[in-house]
Structure formats: C-alpha cells, structure tokens
Amino acid sequence: MAKAVLGVIGGSGVYDLSLLTEVEELRIESPWGEPSANPIQGFIGGTRVVFMPRHGAGHRLGPSDINYRANIDVLKRAGVTDLISISACGSYREELPPGMFVLVDQFIDRTFARKTSFFGAGCVAHVSFSDPVAPNLVARLARAAAEEGVPHVVGGSYVCMEGPQFSTRAESVAYKAMGASVVGMTNMPEAKLAREAELPYATVAMVTDYDAWRPHEVGVGVAEILQVMRENGDKARRLLARFASEFPQEHEACPIGSDRALDFALVTAPEHRDPDLLKKLDAIAGRVLRPS
Numbered sequence: 307m308a309k310a311v312l313g314v315i316g317g318s319g320v321y322d323l324s325l326l327t328e329v330e331e332l333r334i335e336s337p338w339g340e341p342s343a344n345p346i347q348g349f350i351g352g353t354r355v356v357f358m359p360r361h362g363a364g365h366r367l368g369p370s371d372i373n374y375r376a377n378i379d380v381l382k383r384a385g386v387t388d389l390i391s392i393s394a395c396g397s398y399r400e401e402l403p404p405g406m407f408v409l410v411d412q413f414i415d416r417t418f419a420r421k422t423s424f425f426g427a428g429c430v431a432h433v434s435f436s437d438p439v440a441p442n443l444v445a446r447l448a449r450a451a452a453e454e455g456v457p458h459v460v461g462g463s464y465v466c467m468e469g470p471q472f473s474t475r476a477e478s479v480a481y482k483a484m485g486a487s488v489v490g491m492t493n494m495p496e497a498k499l500a501r502e503a504e505l506p507y508a509t510v511a512m513v514t515d516y517d518a519w520r521p522h523e524v525g526v527g528v529a530e531i532l533q534v535m536r537e538n539g540d541k542a543r544r545l546l547a548r549f550a551s552e553f554p555q556e557h558e559a560c561p562i563g564s565d566r567a568l569d570f571a572l573v574t575a576p577e578h579r580d581p582d583l584l585k586k587l588d589a590i591a592g593r594v595l596r597p598s
C-alpha cells in the first residue's frame with residue numbers, strides 16, 4: 307500500500323495552516339491551468355499534509371473563478387492520497403445552528419458555469435458517484451471532532467449553488483424543500499473531480515448562517531459569515547490537528563472504491579483516444595492509462 311498523504315483544501319477564512327511543521331511551498335505545473343495557489347506541504351505529527359487555499363491568497367478568487375481541475379490535478383501530482391475540504395455553509399435546519407460542523411454525505415449540484423470533468427471528447431469516462439463521500443474519512447473526522455468536543459453531525463446533503471450572490475428567499479425555501487441540509491458554492495465540481503482523480507473525499511461543512519428561509523430573520527450577509535468563520539477557526543484547527551495526527555501512515559483502501567474509480571470508467575476505445583488529452587490526463591488517470 308502507498309504511504310498516506312493528506313490533502314486539505316481550505317475554504318473561506320482558512321487561507322493557511324499554521325499547524326504545519328517543516329513547511330515548504332511546492333511549485334507544480336498543471337496542464338489544466340493555474341491552481342488557486344502553490345500548494346503548501348508540511349507535517350502534522352507523522353502525517354504529510356498538502357494544503358491548498360481554494361480561494362487563493364487573500365481570497366482572490368470567487369467560487370466561479372476557481373480552477374477546480376488545476377487544484378485537484380496539482381494535489382494529485384503532489385502525491386495526495388486522501389482529500390479533506392473545509393467549507394463555510396448556510397443551514398436549512400434549526401438543529402444545525404451556526405458553529406455546527408456537518409460531515410455531509412451527499413451533494414446536489416446546482417452549478418452551471420464550471421468545468422465539471424477532466425474527461426470529454428477523445429477520452430470519455432463515467433465514474434460512479436452515487437456515494438460521493440468516503441465513509442472512512444467521515445468516520446475519522448467524526449471521531450476527531452468528538453475527541454476535541456467540536457459540535458458536529460454525521461450525514462446531510464450539501465446543495466452547491468453557482469453564486470456569488472446568496473440565495474433569494476424563494477430559492478432558499480426550495481433547497482430546503484428538496485431535502486438539503488446545508489448550502490455552499492464550492493464543493494461542486496470539486497468532489498466530482500476528486501472522484502475522477504481517484505481521491506477519496508470528505509468535506510467539513512461549517513455552518514455560518516441560516517441562509518434566507520426563515521421569514522422572521524434578516525437575510526444572510528458576508529460580514530456575519532466571516533465573523534462566525536473566525537469564531538469557528540479554533541475548532542477547525544483542533545479538529546484537523548487531531549484528525550491528521552491520528553491518520554494511518556499507509557493509505558487505507560476506500561471502502562466504496564473511490565481510489566479505484568477509474569477501473570471500469572473509461573469508455574472510449576483505445577484506438578479512438580486523443581493523444582493530447584491522454585497527455586493531460588497523465589496524473590489523473592495514469593494508473594489506468596499506462597500500459598502495465
């Protein structure tokens with residue numbers, strides 16, 4: 307088995323990981339364009355961690371500007387075997403108040419202006435995505451949260467909207483009626499691309515607000531969200547420190563096969579594959595494209 311390397315994608319309010327030791331900035335070229343930032347490598351306990359701030363230094367990029375493909379590609383090239391996302395989110399449930407950490411297990415994709423796949427004309431692939439989150443990572447996150455006394459729930463659906471504007475009240479009521487637990491703007495297509503890259507993925511969705519479905523409340527605003535994010539910062543750091551330091555040294559096989567997602571996914575016949583696209587896919591799909 308390969309050595310485990312933990313990837314962490316930090317969202318709003320999480321632009322660096324002060325927890326890391328032996329910190330090094332990696333410079334990795336990607337055929338998919340510019341990532342949000344150069345990834346930062348370091349250690350938490352004995353675990354190698356590679357960190358990527360999703361919105362770039364100083365929160366330079368909005369949710370629709372992020373090059374999700376380049377981010378996932380450089381994390382894969384950096385040797386990441388398992389990927390955790392940290393995200394701010396709005397809540398659709400009274401019992402998920404600001405400050406609650408939701409370890410979601412489902413996504414609803416409402417985005418429409420993003421590149422959603424590494425594959426396409428010249429190399430078509432269809433990965434399974436019915437279970438988008440790696441249950442072993444969720445179990446480990448839940449254990450770390452419990453050990454650190456961080457309020458959390460396991461399970462829930464994250465609806466990903468395009469943004470950057472927050473929802474109208476009508477949209478908010480509709481997403482709640484769809485059964486969503488939380489809303490954000492970034493986990494799609496990130497989770498889809500992680501699956502294509504055979505990276506087991508889980509997200510820590512940190513509730514910052516109740517979105518706009520409660521008629522008696524003023525709507526959601528970014529100032530309030532950033533304030534709650536600051537308050538959540540210490541809990542997020544403790545959770546991550548505990549999670550990473552207890553992470554197994556060897557990559558543990560994903561129980562739902564996220565780390566073998568491409569085994570049967572490629573449908574384009576080898577003689578019809580586009581060599582230029584295959585070259586771009588060297589990191590993402592090299593395991594199944596390289597002749598053994």
Ligand SMILES: CSC[C@H]1O[C@H](OP(=O)(O)O)[C@H](O)[C@@H]1O
Nearest residue numbers: 317318369393394490491492531
């Ligand atoms: C700054 S509030 C809205 C912003 O926060 C969330 O981002 P992330 O998932 O990276 O924490 C949300 O999706 C929006 O992009």
Ligand SMILES: Nc1ncnc2[nH]cnc12
Nearest residue numbers: 394395396489490491517
């Ligand atoms: N209410 C909300 N809607 C979308 N993204 C969010 N991120 C944090 N709160 C949010």
